[in-house]
Amino acid sequence: MNIILLFSLVFYSFCTYSSESVEPIRALTIKVLLNDKSPSNTSISIIGKKDLITHLPKNENSQKKIGTTLTVNLDNDKLYINGKKFAGNALQVKPTEGYLSFENREYHGSFIILKEKNALLLINVLNLEEYVSVVLRTESWPGWPLEANKVLAICIRTYAVDKILEAKQKKLSYHIKTTTEHQTYKGVLNNKHTDTLLLAVKETAGLIITYNNKPILAMHDSCCAGIIPASVEHIDFKKAPYLARKEICNHCKISKFYxxxxxxxxxxxxxxxxxxxxxxxxxxxxxxxxxxxxxxxxxxxxxxxxxxxxxxxxxxxxxxxxxxxxxxxxxxxxxxxxxxxxGVGHHLGLCQWGARQMVDLGWDCKSIIQFYYPGTSFMKLKAK
Ligand SMILES: [Zn+2]
Structure with a gap:
């Protein structure tokens, strides 16, 4: 599928950044699968701080205010909402105040509960930029400089957009999973250094890495330990030429994972x-x-x-x-x-410790990205 069908892409200008173009991006959402797709998932409980609002996913006019708890059960292929039989296959729920909570963890945005192949799926629907900041909080290190966090924010966003497009192509009901298989996502987190992380997301809002006008598979890990990706076998570099970096990363020696x-x-x-x-x-x-x-x-x-x-x-x-x-x-x-x-993981794509060291050596976020993903460009996302 052509990305242009989904987003109107504005070629990113390297020198300018206009704040007006940030606003429309806020309309982009991502759907994160919070539970696994096992047949044993037949009951889901969601708690709100105050009353919850439910509606059919594509019909906001069907809103109903309920109490602070929503329990959905699947029994004999039928859905039960707080004990009452429900004729549909999916329900969306949002809070009137604060966040939604599932299994003692709070989440931004709303939830869709969906019956799919004898199981209940719980999908968190949230703003893409909010998603990037949540993942950044789990995948970054406290106290890292702003420029290093900007590198990671761009990679996280690019990876997410690639998954959104892949999911649309495969007609999946969600875009991305929460585990390291994709990107670690743990909902609302309160930790230190949040200001730097939020600024990194804001200053790079909507920015993604592209190759041939498509988002790249922005693989990243914490330390590559100087392994040269182009020498790694059994990777189809034809599909992702930007992962075949020939230059060695000498920058991650400071990492304890080297x-x-x-x-x-x-x-x-x-x-x-x-x-x-x-x-x-x-x-x-x-x-x-x-x-x-x-x-x-x-x-x-x-x-x-x-x-x-x-x-x-x-x-x-x-x-x-x-x-x-x-x-x-x-x-x-x-x-x-x-x-x-x-090193850590697959040795492909961005090396986070290397990027961090390159910031100290005076590199900016875009040159760092183009070092780790050679031949790539940047684009800015704008919602239709
Ligand atoms: Zn490295």
Missing amino acids: TWQVTMPKDDLIQLLQQNIPKLKNISSIVVTKTDKAGIPQKIEIYDKKEKYVIDGKAFYFLNKRIRSYYYEIKKNANNIVLSGR
Whole structure:
């Protein structure tokens, strides 16, 4: 789908920033899925500070004021709202004051409760810029300079817009999930340094990174540890040429994640590996037998006496959160497995610690972005 169909895009001028163009952006909304799509989700309770207002999602005239609690149950394919049978498949709810609360967490905007394939989905509908500021609060570090937060705000917004377009294409009822699979989103947060974060969002309002006039897949992680993305194999760089950076990032050495080490009792690793290799009883040896040009493990051979098992390097990374990145070496001693790695996550796109250091070296947010996503431009979103 062409982005122009959804937004009227205004080419961003590098030198000017007009505040008038910020207002229309406020109309852009994002739909965040708050619960997972499991069939066990058959009951949802929402609490407001004061009375709640419900209406049909596409009909604001159907408004009804209810008390401070809304409980929706799905029973035998029928919806029940606060105990009463409801004929529709979806209901929207907004607060008369304050925020809506779900499972002890408060959220901006409104909720849509939707019956989809025998499950109830809870979707948070909020302003895109508000969403960016919430994600920024979880993904940024307190006290980081404004310019570094502007870099991250632009990346978060771009990632979100890419997901909005993808969801529209796939005809999903929501745009984005709340977990690290997409971007971490935890609703209303009160933490320190909020002023800098809000200013970073305001000063970059509506700004996204584009390649060939489309939003990029703005992958980002906290530390790349100098791994060169262009050397990473099994990535379809044809689809995302801007992720194939050839220049090394030397800027994230200050990060505590630049190198990491995890010592795991052998039995713990056996237990983890059994998810992929149920027959594994012991580890006589474990060796990385193939890496890509970037040094990222591709193939790991595990011997249980004479029996050989093979596991893919990426699958090994996903075994446990303590394995921080795709880049690691494995050593075995008598009872332990020692993993020594570099960086965090996938090593692609923006390196947050690198960006932070580049700000100190005098780079501005746009040049930093174009270093990490070579060949990209900027556009400004404007609602229709
Ligand atoms: Zn880096």
